Amino acid sequence: MSGSAVNPIRARGIRKSFGALEVLKGVDLDLAKGEVLCILGPSGSGKSTLLRCINHLERPDGGMIEFNGVPVGYRLSGDAFHELPEREIQKQRAAMGMVFQRFNLFPHLTARQNIMEAPRRVLRLSAAEASQRAERLMKQVGLAEKIDTYPGALSGGQQQRVAIARALAMEPSVMLFDEPTSALDPELVGEVLDVMRSLADSHAMSMIVVTHEIGFARSVADRVMFMDGGVVVEQGKPQDVLVNPEHERTRTFLRRILE
Amino acid sequence: MVMTNKQAGVPSVLTDEQLASARLLPRRQSWTWVAAVAVILVLANALYSILTNPGFGWPVVAEYFFSPQVMAGLVTTLMLTAISMTLSLVLGIIVAVSAASSNPVLSSVAKGYIWIFRAIPLLVQIIFWYNLAALYPRLGLGIPFMPSFVEVDTNSVITAISAAIIAMSLNEGAYMAEIVRSGLNSVDSGQREASRALGMSSWDSFRRIVMPQAMRVIIPPTGNETLSMLKYTSLVSVIALPDLLYSTQLISSRNFEVIPMLLVASLWYLIVSTILMIIQSGIERHFARSVVRP
Numbered sequence: 327m328s329g330s331a332v333n334p335i336r337a338r339g340i341r342k343s344f345g346a347l348e349v350l351k352g353v354d355l356d357l358a359k360g361e362v363l364c365i366l367g368p369s370g371s372g373k374s375t376l377l378r379c380i381n382h383l384e385r386p387d388g389g390m391i392e393f394n395g396v397p398v399g400y401r402l403s404g405d406a407f408h409e410l411p412e413r414e415i416q417k418q419r420a421a422m423g424m425v426f427q428r429f430n431l432f433p434h435l436t437a438r439q440n441i442m443e444a445p446r447r448v449l450r451l452s453a454a455e456a457s458q459r460a461e462r463l464m465k466q467v468g469l470a471e472k473i474d475t476y477p478g479a480l481s482g483g484q485q486q487r488v489a490i491a492r493a494l495a496m497e498p499s500v501m502l503f504d505e506p507t508s509a510l511d512p513e514l515v516g517e518v519l520d521v522m523r524s525l526a527d528s529h530a531m532s533m534i535v536v537t538h539e540i541g542f543a544r545s546v547a548d549r550v551m552f553m554d555g556g557v558v559v560e561q562g563k564p565q566d567v568l569v570n571p572e573h574e575r576t577r578t579f580l581r582r583i584l585e
Numbered sequence: 586m587v588m589t590n591k592q593a594g595v596p597s598v599l600t601d602e603q604l605a606s607a608r609l610l611p612r613r614q615s616w617t618w619v620a621a622v623a624v625i626l627v628l629a630n631a632l633y634s635i636l637t638n639p640g641f642g643w644p645v646v647a648e649y650f651f652s653p654q655v656m657a658g659l660v661t662t663l664m665l666t667a668i669s670m671t672l673s674l675v676l677g678i679i680v681a682v683s684a685a686s687s688n689p690v691l692s693s694v695a696k697g698y699i700w701i702f703r704a705i706p707l708l709v710q711i712i713f714w715y716n717l718a719a720l721y722p723r724l725g726l727g728i729p730f731m732p733s734f735v736e737v738d739t740n741s742v743i744t745a746i747s748a749a750i751i752a753m754s755l756n757e758g759a760y761m762a763e764i765v766r767s768g769l770n771s772v773d774s775g776q777r778e779a780s781r782a783l784g785m786s787s788w789d790s791f792r793r794i795v796m797p798q799a800m801r802v803i804i805p806p807t808g809n810e811t812l813s814m815l816k817y818t819s820l821v822s823v824i825a826l827p828d829l830l831y832s833t834q835l836i837s838s839r840n841f842e843v844i845p846m847l848l849v850a851s852l853w854y855l856i857v858s859t860i861l862m863i864i865q866s867g868i869e870r871h872f873a874r875s876v877v878r879p
Contacts, residue, residue, distance in 0.1 A: 381782060412787065420784025430779035434797045434872075443793060444783035489779075496783060 339389035351556040364543035367553035423493030431477040463491035483514030642845035658832025672754035677761025702759035715748040768799035808865035
């Protein structure tokens with residue numbers, strides 16, 4: 327409610343189950359403006375689900391998420407939260423960028439068209455404006471010469487960079503990265519991390535990055551959060567959590583990943 | 586082990602020079618030629634017989650090929666095919682989306698529709714719709730269980746042509762729904778998810794992202810269905826609708842040239858089918874463009 331002091335993202339007590347499997351068991355999360363938060367954890371620890379709850383791709387079973395001081399997907403009326411109509415949720419999602427593990431570029435559209443699509447349909451930009459924006463962003467991710475190429479003719483690393491450009495085209499205030507380098511061949515990971523690093527260095531973007539890249543987390547993250555079994559085990563500065571973790575579970579995980 | 590040693594131990598009788606400069610000849614394909622000659626002989630014989638047997642009546646075929654009555658029949662056939670196919674595609678999309686809907690009533694009704702209309706023969710459906718007036722003499726439009734706003738005499742609405750279009754669209758719609766469903770299922774769920782994450786509406790996501798990709802799977806069987814539809818229109822002769830087949834039959838009932846008039850119809854079906862196949866391959870190329878690497 328109160329202007330600049332508010333954290334872009336504030337989640338409290340997030341719970342989510344798929345059938346009998348409880349994936350999130352009451353998770354709290356805060357993201358400050360311009361902060362880069364890296365979430366680490368073994369697969370199945372609920373980190374991707376948490377990310378998908380934040381932009382309401384998944385509906386949490388319990389708890390509430392605030393985005394720029396406003397509940398995500400709900401409106402408080404009296405003493406209860408009422409689910410918003412789809413149109414309103416779309417507006418909230420449009421202000422959060424998301425990058426997927428498997429890129430999910432639209433294969434029937436060129437890189438330029440991939441980037442232009444949502445600004446045209448959602449922000450109602452003119453074709454010329456959207457195209458200009460696509461050119462600027464493709465330059466930013468270092469792929470200016472590939473702008474009229476179909477995703478099928480791009481490498482995995484290039485596809486992921488286009489996917490980042492596509493998310494940035496909506497001028498989001500928060501970027502959510504869901505294991506952005508996990509599906510890439512090892513030699514292509516660096517170019518994607520470089521794009522993310524320069525985005526972080528600009529300090530204009532608040533970012534949550536679910537990742538297994540310890541090196542990236544150590545050098546770029548302002549804060550690291552370790553999740554296991556649907557709960558946050560510990561969080562803090564990267565040098566603390568990654569170098570001198572307090573919990574045995576964190577130590578075991580880091581040892582396994584660094585082997 | 587023994588084999589390997591033995592093979593490795595045999596000294597080659599060929600020099601390096603002989604191996605490097607080997608002259609290579611492909612295997613002789615003698616049976617290819619035998620089969621080709623046999624097939625050509627059979628075809629030549631058939632063609633000779635078709636051209637020389639007076640029963641085929643080629644002069645009669647030529648005389649009636651462009652006659653106004655045949656042309657009118659051809660136009661009726663093309664129109665029935667085009668309208669029914671368009672309506673069934675729209676219907677198929679609506680039914681496929683409904684069947685996949687999370688609303689249990691909507692999805693059950695859609696599945697029930699597919700079940701019934703695929704089960705009953707098209708010929709039966711055509712005759713049924715043509716005789717609708719026997720069941721409902723008057724048709725009205727209004728809210729269920731309330732008096733209608735407008736009401737008309739059934740026989741003024743259900744003519745031979747509208748009965749044919751309704752029957753064929755409803756029947757084909759059930760098949761198209763299954764084709765569209767398989768197309769929609771072929772699109773990766775990440776595509777819908779990515780468009781939702783960008784804030785796109787479900788309608789925009791369906792129209793701009795999912796459907797264009799589903800088309801690649803939908804088009805080949807739809808081309809097949811269009812060809813089937815073109816030929817199924819000949820069933821409308823049972824309700825005395827003068828399509829291509831029925832018009833040629835009307836002529837042969839006067840001039841008794843049964844075979845030549847069937848040839849007229851067959852040749853036109855062949856021509857139209859060929860054009861449809863060419864159009865189909867063009868459309869397929871259009872929707873495959875992103876898969877072809879530049």
